[in-house]
Amino acid sequence: MRRSTFASLALAGAVLASQGPAARLSYGVRVLLRNGADTNVVGTGEVAGPMETGLRLGVHTDSTDVDMLLNTFPEPDSFTLSGDFVATRLAGASRRGLPVYEQDEYRRHRRLAWTDTVRLHPFGTPRARARRELWVELRVTTAAPGGITRPSERVDLRDSTFDLTLEAVVRPRRATVLLALVRGDANSVPLQFDLVPDGIPRTLDLAVDPARPHHFELRLTPPEPARTARERALALDADVVCLRLSEPALTSVSMLCGRLNNVARRLALPGGDTLVATFVWPAAR
Amino acid sequence: MTDHERWARDIEADLDGELTLAEQAALARHLAVCPTCAGTRASHLELRASLARASGHPRAKVMPRQVLRGRTLALLALLAALAGAGGGWLAHARWGGPGSGGLEASRATIDIR
DSSP states (O other): OOHHHHHHHHHHHHHHHHHOTTOEEEEEEEEEEEETTEEEEEEEEEEEEETTOEEEEEEEOSSEEEEEEEEEEEOSSEEEEEEEEEEEEEEEEOTTSOEEEEEEEEEEEEEEETTOEEEEETTOOOOTTOSEEEEEEEEEEEEOOTTOOSOEEEEEEOOTTSEEEEEEEOOOSOEEEEEEEEETTEEOOOEEEEEOTTOOOEEEEEOSSTTSOEEEEEEEEOOOOOOSHHHHHTTTTTTEEEEEEEETTTTEEEEEEEESSSOEEEEEOTTSOEEEEEEEOOOOO | OOHHHHHHHHHHHHHTTOOOHHHHHHHHHHHHHOHHHHHHHHHHHHHHHHHHHHTTOTTOOOOOOOOOOHHHHHHHHHHHHHHHHHHHHHHHHHHOOSOSSOTGGGSOEEEEO
């Protein structure tokens, strides 16, 4: 083996070892608003997760909604930031006085160094003498995972005239599902399942009243593919799982879908009981 | 052409409003001394009155053709331009417009700080 080839392989190996598949990617977000000479922080937030984590960022005002899905493509010394944007703007009013909106979809990408801070103007580059300007400061960093595998999201909104959403977009390979049955003030013992999408169906018995138990067959499935261009651009189906519940005795099939965000979702069952399901990222193995 | 025939033509032109002030004065002086021409004028007027009555306009009278003067035309053009500008301003205020920037100017940009 020639010396130059060996050196290249060694360098590539060292880079891969230093970043490695276990590195954790973090998006630090700060939204700022300049009004005349004053600049205020509208909101801050952070999304972190495995290296393949994307950031779904939304900035909403009274007249404009800008949603974007940002992804990073790491290279040894830099990375490419790619963004799919969906903007909905108030374009005017119809003859009957109803608001008319226009929707715009486009893509942007830029190659950056790991130390760069990105300034993102969601409503376009402001004019030279504009008094009001809103922008998003974004900093992408990597760090050792430290045993944390599940994505995390944090948003702190300080100006209520804007709406800021930050979501980690990671396709779940497993999901923890917490299930309980509720009727009035009484509820069953909560059960926890660690499920894999499109995995083997599991059976489950839940009962609030022991005289009327429910026998379920449950299975985790991926959601329906995105239908609209907006859903596709923002990959709204990427971080969602669906729980397919069937009761063989009643031949009823129900579906509950949601993100793995620790929010309880309710499903009314025949007979008056309510099933409460919560999707959570599984703990580290 | 006799004198009476010439004055008859002038009478008809006068009734059509086509005579100058000097010609109208000359005709008036002649009608004062010529009963034949005065009778001709009276018969012309009666003929026109009967024609107007027959067409359903008993009070009709001959009017000289309106001439659109240059200043009137300019005033009308100015009023039309003002009405158009006002309508455009109201429509823009009501329904908005394409704005000063193009579509690309309203799209997000990624800059390095």
